[in-house]
Amino acid sequence: MTRSTIAMIAATAWLLTAAGCASVAPIAAPPQAVEVPAQWGAGIDATAATPGPLAQWWQRFGDAQLSRLVERALQANTSVNSAQAALRQARALRDVTAAGLLPTLDGSASAQRIRTGSGSTKSTVNTFLAGLDASWELDVFGGQRSALQADEASALASAASLGDVQVSVAAEVALNYIALRNAQALLAIARENLASQRETLQITQWRLQAGLVTSLDVEQARTSAEQTAALLPALEKTVDQTSHALSVLVGQAPSALSAELGAASPVPAAPDDLALAFPAETLRQRADVRAAEFEWSAARARVSQAEAARWPSFSLGGSLGLVSLTLGSLIDGSSLVSSVLGSVTGSLFDGGAARAQVGAQQAALEQSLQDYRSVVLVALRDVEDALVALRSDRERLAHLKDAADAATNAATLARHQYASGLVDFQTVLQTQRTQLGAQGDVASASADVSSDHVRLYKALGGGWTPDSASVAAVVTTQATVRQATSSAAH
Secondary structure (H helix, E strand, O other): OOHHHHHHHHHHHHHHHHHHOOOOOOOOOOOOOOOOOOOOOOOOOHHHOOOOOOOOHHHHHOOHHHHHHHHHHHHHOHHHHHHHHHHHHHHHHHHHHHHOOOOEEEEEEEEEEEEEOOHHHOEEEEEEEEEEEEEEEEOOOOHHHHHHHHHHHHHHHHHHHHHHHHHHHHHHHHHHHHHHHHHHHHHHHHHHHHHHHHHHHHHHHHHHHOOOOOHHHHHHHHHHHHHHHHHHHHHHHHHHHHHHHHHHHOOOOOOOOOOOOOOOOOOOOOOOOOOOOOHHHHHHHOHHHHHHHHHHHHHHHHHHHHHHOOOOEEEEEEEEEEEEOOOHHHHOOOOEEEEEEEEEEOOOOOOOHHHHHHHHHHHHHHHHHHHHHHHHHHHHHHHHHHHHHHHHHHHHHHHHHHHHHHHHHHHHHHHHHHHOOOOOHHHHHHHHHHHHHHHHHHHHHHHHHHHHHHHHHHHOOOOOOOOHHHHHHHHHHHHHHHHHHHHHHO
């Protein structure tokens, strides 16, 4: 090996050491794009509440069926499975980029026979080759490290997006389950009132036979009963369709849960205590906010990658091989051939394409910042809306319960007084209609309060926590790249 070759190898090794020991920049956080209030503005002080863990918040409703459905959906829902596949893809792409920071080594072997001439001048020459080829593109200006940082941020964004899908699916299951139990409650109320109205119809028929009333009362009673009976098919349809929605959410055929959910059960009620957090803490607990953060970090790294692409690229290559005319002499070491190549490649004129690419990535960075700002504002609005709705629906439910009690008492008194001939039949009809409406309003308001709790839990983050596995994978990747490049350079 010549002195000049040794000098080239030494110089190249020094460059490799400098490039290999450089670390990948940490994931950056976006600037504060939205002023976060110190307290919630919905009349509920977060400092007065005891922040509690929201993990498995659905268990706070005390409904075993609801808990089972949520757990099944988190395992088998198609959207969750799709998000999991997207996360695996993002991690694989990150690993591909990380591999690009390391040298490549290829092996080859060949055998060739060449015949020349003809007749007495005919000759045959055999050639045998075996060798190794190595190459390494030096990341002098950090383009490859920026690409790795972008892919790492994208992988973290995919992990957060998976969490957001899981939170949304759990909330969707809970809301549909509450809607199912509410429809079953309304159906039971309608059937109970229908039975009462048919009893009233029987009473009016008896009084007609006794000559105490006219047929008008009978027809009015029949009309009221039939109108209530007409409500049953619509409510039964709602029960079936909601059951179908729950079946699809848990990854099964629409009618798979019909038997399991056929028996009526009360609407699940959440406890009155709230697990609130400060607004700033809530934003860090929301998967969609964290996903937007990572997307901004990825866009920022893409800008650095585009800027690095404007500068020349440096690469080192080398080969080590054996060439022989016979297979036996190929491995004796006498036919050793080696080479080392260092190269620099750069664009002399590209019409401004590289500069335009930087501008495009900077615009994408600004877009991601505005997307992040939008996500933060929506997150704050979701919590405020959920708190306002919960406060309003609680007050409405209290008044409706009092009204329903009064309507039930009025309907009972009216029936007794009509049987005694003290009131006319219009009074009975009016009190029955009022009772039916009041009972339905109470059931619906109770379901609204439960749904408000679900939306509040979702708005507060739904129990999502950063994927520790994803964060650990990023750290492992960076450490592996640093160790491998440093070892290869030395």
